[in-house]
Amino acid sequence: MQQTTMNYLWINGEKFDVPETIDVINPATGQVIDQVPNGGEKETKLAIDAAYRAFKPWAKLSPNRRASYLLAWADNLLENREKLARLLTEEQGKPLTESLDEIEGSAQFIKWYAEEGKRVYGDVIAGASENQRISVIKQPVGVCGLITPWNFPGAMVARKVAPALAAGCTVILKPAAETPRTAIAMFEQLMKTGLPDGAANLVTGRASVIGDTMFRDQRVRKISFKGSTQVGKQLMKRAADQVKRISLELGGNAPVIVFPDANIDLAAEAIVGNKFENCGQMCNGINIIFAHEEIREVLTEKIAALVNRLKVGIGTDNVQLGPLINESSLNNVERLLRDAKEKGARVLTGGKRIKSAAHMNGYFFAPTVVSDVTLDMKLTQEEIFGPVAPILSFREEQEVLEFTENSPYGLAAYFFTRDVNRVYRMAEQLDAGMIGINSTQLSVPQAPFGGIKESGMGREGGHYGLEEFLELKYISLTLENE
Structure with a gap:
């Protein structure tokens, strides 16, 4: 087991350790590589105490001052x-190339919010009478509990912490138990900026205990969660229970629709790039490929050819595909494929665990393409979260529009076409919070970034993401008559 020096929490600007630990497992080897503290109710309360004390001083800082810490953090990450x-x-x-991009993207996200925090504007509104003066200002929500997932352990820290701090909030971060060390390492770089004590705190451990403590404490005014x-x-x-503000970025069942007038080569490459990124473990990743019947065969051949060239292995070994996160994920992918095959689907490539000597102990699954898929299969109804690309045939636009309307999810949808009329028609009617065209x-x-229906509420990114951490305050002044 590889030992590191990062087995600590961050509370009130200081490293904090606890005797009980949880294991961190490398999914490429199945081996325990480290332990991190198993923080509980006591440590979470201490973090809330620190964030609450720090809130007013941090909120009073000018946006420029807050931005200086965020910009320094981004520079530290890039360094x-x-x-x-x-x-x-x-x-x-995930492959090292994807991890490098993730750290780069995290830094860019932090830099963007460092600047956007300077643009929190209010309004002046005409009064209802000649003596009334109305203004609306925006103020930080307060102490925020941030809960991040394991599939993008760097990006999600940046996407939640940066807008919260830029808005003037203080935070307690709870990273996923599977991938806590990335968050700890990023927090170490944040603390090197001289961030005021308590503005940002980190507690690792079991989500049920830490989350329950944050939900029960009235001082935590907002929870931001990304997960199932x-x-x-x-x-x-x-x-x-407390009418606590909450943002949720949840599961998806994203379709991609390829029309007969599309650039088929472009579509095939983009679909494979998205579907197999992070071994298919993306909330906005493509779940179902709708190929128009006129181009279904050629598109399927191109996708299968590209997938057959994907190299699977340990992320540091110049590969395009790493392992799934754990045994449970492997079992889920196998369950969905088994149901599809029983209902008539054909596996064109992949379709099984990889058990060669180099992959023996990891959670590897061969990149898979499945044809003859129908909408009664679990593969099309549930989020796959694995390297499986199901291809369906369709004839009319209405078929795929009805699929998105009937789905409980609504995170993302993609389509490929050169018809400008269809671009607007489909973009406006597809029932999802994000639409990618070509x-x-x-x-x-x-x-x-965010979805509708059971895919969540609230947004990350843009000035919309900053609004998630701000409250409106209406101020009415009545002037005395002279």
Whole structure:
């Protein structure tokens, strides 16, 4: 087991340790590589205490001052990009090239919010009488609990912490138990900026205990969560007890629709790039490929050919695909494929675990393409979260529009066409919070990322993401008559 020096929490600007630990496992080897503190109710309360004390002083700082800490943090991340990326790959499994991009993207996201925090504007509104003066200002929500997932352990720290701090809030971060070391390492770089004590705190451990403590404490005014829809629903119920503000970025079932007039080569490359990024473990990743019947065969052949060239292995070994996160994820992918095959689907490539000597102990699954898929298969109804690309045939636009309307999810949808009329028609009617046209890349700092229906509420990114951490205050002044 590889030991590191990062086995600590961050509370009130100081390293904080506890005797009980949880294991961190490398999904490429199945081996325990480290332990991190198993923080509980006591440590979470201490973090809330620190964030609450720090809130008013931090909120009073000018946006420029707050921005200076964020910009320094981003610079520190870029300076340590290689080290952070290797750490991320070791505990999450994704290829090193993806981890490097993730750290780079995290820094860019932080820099963007450092500047956007300077542009929190209010309004002056005409009064209802000649003596009334109305203004609306925006103020930080307060102490925020941030809960991040394991699939993007670097990016999600940046996407939640940066806008919260830029808005003037203080935070307690709870990273995923599977990938806590990336968050700890990023916090170390944040603390090196001289950030005021208590403005940002980090507690690792079991989500049930830490989350429960944050939900019960009235001083925590907002919870921001990214994870499964099932857990998100439970958190919504908990938030109702105190009418606590909550943002949820949850599961998805994103379709991609390829029309016969599309650039088929472009579509195939973009689909494979999205579907197999992070081994298919992306909330906005493509879940179903709708190929128009006129081009279904050629598109399927191109996708299968590209997938057959993907190299699978340990993320530091110049590969395009790493492992799934754990055994449970492997079992889920196998369950969905088994159901599809029983209902008539054909596996064109992949379709099984990889058990060669180099992959024996990791959670590897061969990149898979499945044809003859129908909408009664679990593969099309549930989020796959794995390297499986199901291809369906369709004839009319209405078929795919009805699919998105009937789905409980509504995070993202993609389509490829050269028909400008269809561009607007489909973009306006597809029932999803984000639409990609002739591209499958959606995540950029300046745009709102998030979904509708059971895919969540609230947005990350853009000035919309900053609004999630701000409250409106209406001020009415009545002037005395002279």
